[in-house]
Amino acid sequence: MKRLLFTCGLMAMTCPAFADNNFDWSGPYVGVQGNLDNSTLQITDLVTATGSNSAFSAGADMGYNFTSDNFVYGAEIDANFITGSQIDVTAKDTYRAQPGWYGTARGRVGFSSNNVLFYGTGGLAFGDMGVQNITTASRVGPALQFGWVVGTGVEVAVTPKFSLKAELLHIDLSQQEYSFQDNVARIGINLHF
Numbered sequence: 001m002k003r004l005l006f007t008c009g010l011m012a013m014t015c016p017a018f019a020d021n022n023f024d025w026s027g028p029y030v031g032v033q034g035n036l037d038n039s040t041l042q043i044t045d046l047v048t049a050t051g052s053n054s055a056f057s058a059g060a061d062m063g064y065n066f067t068s069d070n071f072v073y074g075a076e077i078d079a080n081f082i083t084g085s086q087i088d089v090t091a092k093d094t095y096r097a098q099p100g101w102y103g104t105a106r107g108r109v110g111f112s113s114n115n116v117l118f119y120g121t122g123g124l125a126f127g128d129m130g131v132q133n134i135t136t137a138s139r140v141g142p143a144l145q146f147g148w149v150v151g152t153g154v155e156v157a158v159t160p161k162f163s164l165k166a167e168l169l170h171i172d173l174s175q176q177e178y179s180f181q182d183n184v185a186r187i188g189i190n191l192h193f
Helices: 002-013
Strands: 027-045 047-068 071-082 087-090 094-097 101-113 116-128 131-133 145-157 162-172 178-192
Touching: 027 071, 027 087, 027 094, 027 162, 047 087, 047 101, 047 178, 071 116, 101 162, 116 162, 145 178
Parallel strands: none
Antiparallel strands: 027 047, 027 178, 047 071, 071 101, 087 094, 094 131, 101 116, 116 145, 145 162, 162 178
C-alpha cells in the first residue's frame, strides 16, 4: 500500500502542467475500484478459534464532494463483489465464512493541495459474509449484516475529469455469534462531473 500512496504522489509531481492548477473537487463523481481483502473470522464456541484469508474483490462507487477553500467534505457509497474467498474455523463445531459482497456508505473529510486530496473516511458497512456452521449445516447470523468502516486515503486528479485514488479501510461486520473483520487495500479511478 505504501507503493500505491507513493505512486499517487509521484503522478501529481509528474503532471506539472496540471498540478499547478487548483482542481475543483466539488460535485458528483462515479468510479470503479479493485481491492485486496484480508478477512478474519473469529468464533467463540466453548473455545475461541480464528481463521483468516486474503482475496480480491472489485466494485463501483459514487459520491458527491463539497469544497470550502482547501477543505473538502462529502459522502460516498460503494458496492464490491468477492470471488474465491473462504475461511474455515474449528472451535467446538466447524464454521465457514464465504463472503459474497459488501458495501459502505461513508462520509469523507479532507484537505486538498492543488490536485491532491488527503482524506479520512468512515461510516456504515453492510454485506453478506455467508457464515455457516457446517457441522450442523445451519446459517449463522442474518443474510444481510451491518457494521462500521473507518479508513484513510489519497486521491490525485490526473486530468480535469479523472482522478486516481488509494485507500486503506477497516470493516467490522461482527455479529453476536462471531467476529468478522476485513482490512481492505483499494485502488480506483473516478470520473468527475
